[in-house]
Amino acid sequence: MRLFGVLIPxxxxxxxxxxxxxxxxxxxxxYVSLFGLAIGFYAIAAIFIKGHAHTINTSNLVPxxxxxxxxxxxxxxxxxxxxxxxxxxxxxxxQYRPFASRIIFVGIITAVAAFFSLATEMGHIERMxxxxxxxxxxxxxxxxxxxxxxxxxxxxxxYINIQNNRHSNRxxxxxxxxxxxxxxxxxxLLGSVSSRVYYYSALMPIYFLFIAFLTGCSLTTIxxxxxxxxxxxxxxxxxxxxxxxxxxxxxxALLITFWRTMIGLSxxxxxxxxxxxxxxxxxxxxxxxxxxxxxxxxxxxKSANWLIFVGLFIMGTQLKARNDLVVGAFKIPLFRVYxxxxxxxxxxxxxxxxxxxxxxxxxxxxxxxxxxxxxxxxRNIKEDH
Amino acid sequence: MEQFxxxxxxxxxxxDLQRALKKPRKERRWAMAIDLKKCIGCHACTTGCMSENLTxxxxxxxxxxxxxxxxxxxxxxxxxxxxxxxxxxxTCTPVCPVTATYKRDDGLVVIDYKRCIxxxxxxxxCPYGARSADSGHYYTGDFHDKTYEVENSGExxxxxxxxxxxxxxxxxxxxxHFCIHRVEKGELTRCTTTCLGSATYFGDINDPAxxxxxxxxxxxxxxxQGRDGNKADGVLHTLALxxxxxxxxxxxxxxxxxxxxxxxxxxxxxALPVLLxxxxxxxxxxxxxxxxxxxxxxxxxxxxxxxxxxFTCNDCHNREMFPKKEKGxxxxxxxxxxxxxxxxxxxxxxxxxxxxxxxxxxxxxxxxDTLIYD
Numbered sequence: 001m002r003l004f005g006v007l008i009p010x011x012x013x014x015x016x017x018x019x020x021x022x023x024x025x026x027x028x029x030x031y032v033s034l035f036g037l038a039i040g041f042y043a044i045a046a047i048f049i050k051g052h053a054h055t056i057n058t059s060n061l062v063p064x065x066x067x068x069x070x071x072x073x074x075x076x077x078x079x080x081x082x083x084x085x086x087x088x089x090x091x092x093x094x095q096y097r098p099f100a101s102r103i104i105f106v107g108i109i110t111a112v113a114a115f116f117s118l119a120t121e122m123g124h125i126e127r128m129x130x131x132x133x134x135x136x137x138x139x140x141x142x143x144x145x146x147x148x149x150x151x152x153x154x155x156x157x158x159y160i161n162i163q164n165n166r167h168s169n170r171x172x173x174x175x176x177x178x179x180x181x182x183x184x185x186x187x188x189l190l191g192s193v194s195s196r197v198y199y200y201s202a203l204m205p206i207y208f209l210f211i212a213f214l215t216g217c218s219l220t221t222i223x224x225x226x227x228x229x230x231x232x233x234x235x236x237x238x239x240x241x242x243x244x245x246x247x248x249x250x251x252x253a254l255l256i257t258f259w260r261t262m263i264g265l266s267x268x269x270x271x272x273x274x275x276x277x278x279x280x281x282x283x284x285x286x287x288x289x290x291x292x293x294x295x296x297x298x299x300x301x302k303s304a305n306w307l308i309f310v311g312l313f314i315m316g317t318q319l320k321a322r323n324d325l326v327v328g329a330f331k332i333p334l335f336r337v338y339x340x341x342x343x344x345x346x347x348x349x350x351x352x353x354x355x356x357x358x359x360x361x362x363x364x365x366x367x368x369x370x371x372x373x374x375x376x377x378x379r380n381i382k383e384d385h
Numbered sequence: 386m387e388q389f390x391x392x393x394x395x396x397x398x399x400x401d402l403q404r405a406l407k408k409p410r411k412e413r414r415w416a417m418a419i420d421l422k423k424c425i426g427c428h429a430c431t432t433g434c435m436s437e438n439l440t441x442x443x444x445x446x447x448x449x450x451x452x453x454x455x456x457x458x459x460x461x462x463x464x465x466x467x468x469x470x471x472x473x474x475x476t477c478t479p480v481c482p483v484t485a486t487y488k489r490d491d492g493l494v495v496i497d498y499k500r501c502i503x504x505x506x507x508x509x510x511c512p513y514g515a516r517s518a519d520s521g522h523y524y525t526g527d528f529h530d531k532t533y534e535v536e537n538s539g540e541x542x543x544x545x546x547x548x549x550x551x552x553x554x555x556x557x558x559x560x561x562h563f564c565i566h567r568v569e570k571g572e573l574t575r576c577t578t579t580c581l582g583s584a585t586y587f588g589d590i591n592d593p594a595x596x597x598x599x600x601x602x603x604x605x606x607x608x609x610q611g612r613d614g615n616k617a618d619g620v621l622h623t624l625a626l627x628x629x630x631x632x633x634x635x636x637x638x639x640x641x642x643x644x645x646x647x648x649x650x651x652x653x654x655x656a657l658p659v660l661l662x663x664x665x666x667x668x669x670x671x672x673x674x675x676x677x678x679x680x681x682x683x684x685x686x687x688x689x690x691x692x693x694x695x696f697t698c699n700d701c702h703n704r705e706m707f708p709k710k711e712k713g714x715x716x717x718x719x720x721x722x723x724x725x726x727x728x729x730x731x732x733x734x735x736x737x738x739x740x741x742x743x744x745x746x747x748x749x750x751x752x753x754d755t756l757i758y759d
Contacts, residue, residue: 051550053521060443060517063505123503123518123556130483130500141482141506195476195512335450335467335514 006163009373017372030372033364040358043351047120055351056121061341062330066348067121069326070356072186073215073319074114074363075148076208079183080216081107082155084245086176089167092241098233099224100167101376102367104159106223109366111152113359120355140189147182154178163375183208190329197271198329203260210256211318214249218294218314221246223367225304225311235304243302246310247295254291261286274332277343281324290317319356323348394583398573405589406571411490415563416590417574419466423584426451426464433579437564439538441547442524444517446561447576466585468576469494469515469561477507477516486558495562498545498553507558516560521550542566563587684747706730 004010009017020026021034047055058065085104088096119125136142154175161167184205190196191204201207221242228238261282264275275282294317297310333340370376405413426449434440434447450465471494478486478494485500486507508516523534535547538554541562545554564574568587572578577587701707706727707715715727722729722740731737738746 051521051555052518053523053550056520058505058518058520060508060514063508063518121504123505123558124501124553125503127483127500127502130485130502134484134500136479136482136484138479139482139506141480141504145482189506193476193480193510195510329509333514334512340450 002164005375007160007375009370009375013373014369017369020372027368029364030368033361033368036357036361037365040354040356040361043354044116044120044358047351047355052123055349057347057349057352059346061333061344062327062346064121064326064330065346066323066327066352067117067355069323070117070319070359071114071121072208072326073322074110074117074359075183075186076212076322077215077219077315078107078110078114078151078155079179079209079212080214080218080249081110081220082151082158082175082179082216083213084216084220084242085158086172087245088241089169089172095238095241098231098238099220099227101159101162102223102227102371103220104155104162105370105376106219106363106367107155108152108159109363110219111148111155113362116362117355117359140185140192144182144185144189147178147185151175151178151182179212180209183212190326193329195334196329197267197269198264198274198331201260201263203256203263207256207260210249210252211321214246214253215315215318217242217246217249218311218318221307222311222315225307229304236302239302239304239307243298243307246298246314250291250295250298254287257282257286257291271332271334274328277331278324278328285317286321286324290314290321394586395573395578398577398586398588401588401592402568402573403571405592406569408589408591412591413491413589414591415471415491415493415565415568416588417468417471417563417577418586420582420584420586421463421465423582424449424464424466425582425584427581429579429581430466430576430585433575434561434564437567437575438540439533439536439547440559441519441534442522444519444559446559466576467513467515468563470513471563475511477511480506480510482506493563493565494560495541495565496558496560498541498543498557501553501557503556503558505558511560516558519547519554519557519559521547521555523547539566542569686747 005013017026021030043055052058056065056067081103085100085107088100088103122128131142131145154171158171158175161171187205187208190199191201193199221239224239224242227233228235261275261279264272265279267275294310294314297306297313300306327346330344330346332342333344428449430447431445431449435445438446440446447466447468450467452463452465454461454463471488471492473492475488475494478488481487482504483500483502485502486494486496488494503518505518508518525531525534537544537546539545540554542565546552547555550556564572564576567574574585574587577585698710702710709715717727719740721727722732725733729740733739734741740747
């Protein structure tokens, strides 16, 4: 099995890319991504060097903030890529084939980017080996870690198969089901917290899967549209599956978001008022902006450029939606007494925002480098021969 | 300082503690009871805890909150100390992915600082906000070169210096541990010793020896009820006792010294003269009428009133009073009550109303909600 040129770029290609960067010929997107990566990594370094006290705005009232929501966001993006890879191969094989290696590769790097964000949130990331030394099988987080490892292995295997023209349906199905297990477990991590009514729901694992599908569809639509433009492929033919999947994703997201909000509103548990408190945001933003507007935007056009815009729109709004989901649970303090605020407000620090930039930039930089190096074309070249 | 039978309550608790420490750890069960009627909101316990455990800013193992009680216009303010409740079925321990927090044999929920990865999942899961994340704040800001900022707190009997955010306990979850490092050395918890109003009681609720010795000691008794009992099942079931209501009662044989409550034994202390009817299974929550041979023998046991005062079945159904929950198993006579036995243990005019001149309270007419056992 060849590594260079098939799975990762050739050394010469990497050198050429670096040379282009130095000469100013790398393109605006790569420069912006590199800049984002630099300031993002500065923020990550600052978090590790200075510590959370000086860099992070989370508190005892809001123990999880933007880093966790970023982790969830990128983990769901990765899952979505795996879902699209599966449905693409099963239902739209010919139309999907030019994008397969790109999409599964993005699935891998978004999973890695998710971990970057998670790592900055942990108080002692260096003790992660205790997951093996003293595991707690009762903990959803433990199972999430186990499944997450399996998931990354599975999609990497899928990527290797695709790149080596040995695509295996078994591995594809395996990756699909492991993705479902992994990210429904991630949903259960929040859904099983009985003390937080905003999280506590059997719907949460399903919610995560449906949202993963939507965000994954939007990201893969962008990748597909960019590839179509780059390779001068037939827009209508190749982008049609992505539009279809995106519409399905929006429908699923509407269904699960609506019912989660309605069931939350009808609850009479202590703390349920958080659903009323966030109702305007849930309806106006969570449903109208995040789901309905993208649907109407999709109806307005199907060109590659337009789909890139729609995809970016969905991804941007979903990032805020994930933050609303994670932080929303802490809006009302659990122990409500006089010296507690009625509503807890949380504003992420600049460092927390830059962690998002770091994760996003990492995905963009790796994708652009691999794309420029022609790794994703290796399979087609081999086929031509 | 509050006196019990001529003794300082702290002395009594200290003696109880020494006795408890002689037992194997798994036979002990540390508990804390707080009498809200006595809490004056002085925050001495909070301050004492901070100095004992050297907690950084924004981390208080035992804050004293203020809570509004009643409904307008009959409202008031109550001070509500909030240590960790050391829940019987804690929601914080199962979520820890690396078993860094767990419940010990003696009932304490503790954190292994050396194993904690700082994921904060337990903080999210705790329904009482009793856990905090140590992010690494110092009282002196960036100039944390003061000894008191970094010196060894001695929590859990180990050395933990807050040197940097790479060193525990910075980066960890932190919580009240009933000053276990003091307790295991034979000292009471700091909040117990600093409490100005003697509102905090601490000891081993499994201690059987203390009961006989302190049968005549008066103490405030508390009922225990979780704030969110419906959400976290059994959260406040046994150990740390957050008093929601207080009442006068006595330390009877089934409780530990110094006013330490045995949750399931509170019922014992206020048995009414007609408790015979309450022997019936499942009937303790309702009023029970006992019909005797003569009309004047008819008596009522107000199960709901006892329940509202925080008693449970086992408080009266013990070896000394009503061992069997079975009708007719214990014969109740006015003579026995007058001698201070059975219901008379509490209904002696000192703890609960006495039997003289209060006949109507136990021999009333039947109400619409009564359940008749005949």
